[in-house]
Amino acid sequence: MSALGAVFYRESKIRATNVTFIFWDLFYPLCYMLVFGVGVNSALGSPFAAAGVDYNAFFLAGVLGMASFGIASNTSWSFFLDRDNGIFYEMLTYPLSRSEYLLGKVLFNVLIAILQAAITLLLSRLLFHLPVRWELLPLLLLGMAVGTAGWFFFYAIFALRTRRNDVFNAITSIFYFVFLFASSMFYPLEPLPAWFRGAALANPITWQIDWLRYMSIGLGDFHRIAWEALAFVGFAGAAFWGAVYCLQRQE
Amino acid sequence: MSEFALEVEKLVKVYAPRGKPAIRAVDGLSFSVPRGIIFGLLGPNGAGKSTLLRMLTTLTQPSEGSARVLGFDVVRKALEVRRRIASVIQETAAELFLSVRDNFLTYAKFHGLERTTALRRSAAVMETFQLTEEADRKVQDLSGGFRRRVQVAKVFLAETPVLFLDEYSTGMDAILKRQVMSLLRAETQKGRTIILTTQVLSEAEELCDDILILNKGKQVARGDLNTLKLLSQGVYEVAMTFDRLPEGIAADLQALVPLRYSVDQNTIEIAFKAEEARVLEMVSELARNRRVVHVEVRGASLEDIFVELMQGREAQ
Secondary structure, eight states: OHHHHHHHHHHHHHHHTOHHHHHHHHHHHHHHIIIIIHHHHHHTOOTTGGGTOOHHHHHHHHHHHHHHHHHHHHHHHHHHHHHHHSHHHHHTTSSSOHHHHHHHHHHHHHHHHHHHHHHHHHHHHHHHOOOOOGGGHHHHHHHHHHHHHHHHHHHHHHHHHOSOHHHHHHHHHHHHHHHHHSSSSSSOSTTSOHHHHHHHHTOHHHHHHHHHHHHHHOOSOHHHHHHHHHHHHHHHHHHHHHHHHHHHTOO | OOSEEEEEEEEEEEEOOTTSOOEEEEEEEEEEEETTSEEEEEOSTTSSHHHHHHHHTTSSOOSEEEEEETTEETTTTHHHHHTTEEEEOSSOOOOTTSBHHHHHHHHHHHTTOOHHHHHHHHHHHHHHTTOGGGTTSBGGGSOHHHHHHHHHHHTTTSOOSEEEEESTTTTOOHHHHHHHHHHHHHHHHTTOEEEEEOSOHHHHHHHOSEEEEEETTEEEEEEOHHHHHHHTTTEEEEEEEESSOOTTHHHHHHHTOOSEEEEETTEEEEEEEOOHHHHHHHHHHHHTTSOEEEEEEEEOOHHHHHHHHHHHHHHO
């Protein structure tokens, strides 16, 4: 536990030196909703208008998923900073296991993701009068925590296997495009062509967003979402194992 | 608990870069190091010193063989090893975005020190390493030399029984280097074992109780300074000062086929391997028709031993 605490302490110390970045992390999903959500809602309307769900409400889970994905990607990018500073290799000789190192690194960022979700929900309710299901809030925050950690472990595999940060940047750009657009983040899957829907259903971010959507506004089929949640936990576990494996093989 | 700080058996590390021939960076090393001494690893660039240290500090895994630190296997009990070591890696490593003080406090946290202890020790270490005035500056705003100081100073915070230092004195001025050397001596008095690599042979000569010389991943020689000197019997070092530098002296020195020589103002220094009787003849030859102010004949220094061993290895 003290090893986890030490990595958490380090991450928080480093992040605290950049208050602007923390502020942006906490409020950018809300900014996204204010610009993109309001724009689409006003110009195109909502695919679930008949059911009384406007686009802002639909997009709420998407924006939380995007934030979780973004925090994970930024956190994994810090491996490159640590490598450039030399501290990465020194830290690998500190008294902590490789899994403690990874978990500690994501812990602070999970906390940020949870705070971010709470702020976004609260202000969405106040500004957009979204029908937030407060009784499911703990499960929604759990989805943010597991989601952020899972995506961080996934990204860490690539960050640890890639030596050049321009290559890693190219990878993250591709992932942003593929994962975010081939998912239920911006639109419902039902009207999509079969191949597109199939790809989106196999996409772990769809699993996370479907969970967040159900837990935030109650939209979706709970049985399917429960299976998707299990699949996401499996994905996060496999990514964790892969990241630890890569970390053990750093030379 | 093992009586040895280090036990290395038939250790091999092979790097196999894609599309290139495999490199045996460490090639079948076996040795052990008792506790409480300063153990030096010497060798030219590419000898395998840093690779060996990376395996011993659990940064990289051996391809074959085994290594134990205080009885704990570096692969199977890597975490137990890490709990007992502190290391300065060859590359400069510091938390650039944190202040000097926060670098120390963060390091202390990893090593489980209480905050009050961490603050007290940080203050003392900063004083020793002349970092007190920089305590609140971010490390990214410091020069390379100061960054290295922060990195080396950190290991004096924790009281781990084994300390690994990979070319720790790089970028340090002479005065600080002296201070660190006496600090290291004091640490061994407390029972700490120090394993260091260095390119500065005079530093190793002064500091190390036991030395392992490596070349191309293999052991070339092992022992304390006196043992190594025995390996180099017949190597002499001559220093001569003339009233003025004689013309053609460089050619005369080269003709003696020295292990090394240097000319500095009016003084020449030459190391060569010869029979004892021949040494005086050589000195006489160099002094002929020249006015000599000072002559000194010494046994081999660690540098001479090192050069001779390396040259012998190349010849083989």
